[in-house]
Amino acid sequence: xxxxxxxxxxxxxxxxxxxxxxxxxxxxxxxxxxxxxxxxxxxxxxxxxxxxxxxxxxxxxxxxxxxxxxxxxxxxxxxxxxxxxxxxxxxxxxxxxxxxxxxxxxxxxxxxxxxxxxxxxxxxxxxxxxxxxxxxxxxxxxxxxxxxxxxxxxxxxxxxxxxxxxxxxxxx
Numbered sequence: 001x002x003x004x005x006x007x008x009x010x011x012x013x014x015x016x017x018x019x020x021x022x023x024x025x026x027x028x029x030x031x032x033x034x035x036x037x038x039x040x041x042x043x044x045x046x047x048x049x050x051x052x053x054x055x056x057x058x059x060x061x062x063x064x065x066x067x068x069x070x071x072x073x074x075x076x077x078x079x080x081x082x083x084x085x086x087x088x089x090x091x092x093x094x095x096x097x098x099x100x101x102x103x104x105x106x107x108x109x110x111x112x113x114x115x116x117x118x119x120x121x122x123x124x125x126x127x128x129x130x131x132x133x134x135x136x137x138x139x140x141x142x143x144x145x146x147x148x149x150x151x152x153x154x155x156x157x158x159x160x161x162x163x164x165x166x167x168x169x170x171x172x
Contacts, residue, residue, distance in 0.1 A: 007071055
């Protein structure tokens with residue numbers, strides 16, 4: 001598979017938020033609660049990239065910009081990467097992989113259950129984004145990838161329930 005210039009630029013731009021988080025974390029400049037800040041930033045980046053990936057088809061249809069279809073997969077895969085980082089920060093940095101603590105949090109907080117469900121839905125989408133899987137699945141690949149619409153609804157609901165106070169950003 002040949003990577004286009006647009007995909008390469010998209011990938012580099014998608015790595016910028018992660019670079020900012022790492023630099024700020026290393027400089028001890030990520031707020032007074034760096035783990036919470038990193039969790040929030042990775043989650044917000046995951047949502048933004050997921051929404052941008054879904055916006056590629058309407059942009060192509062409205063403006064005839066076919067190059068947006070080439071970056072859709074890149075955006076979706078980076079959205080998945082940030083969602084995995086979001087959960088990993090929660091599980092590893094915040095709860096030190098203590099499965100009892102993690103399970104208590106999951107059981108007691110519906111917004112975590114919803115976020116976890118969304119992440120689980122994104123896993124087969126990321127795996128089947130590989131060209132070989134697309135060929136094996138044939139037409140079923142497109143049907144499977146419609147799950148993304150359910151996943152994005154769950155992600156937004158997760159964000160809405162997770163914020164304490166101002167719900168402007170999740171609603172946007």
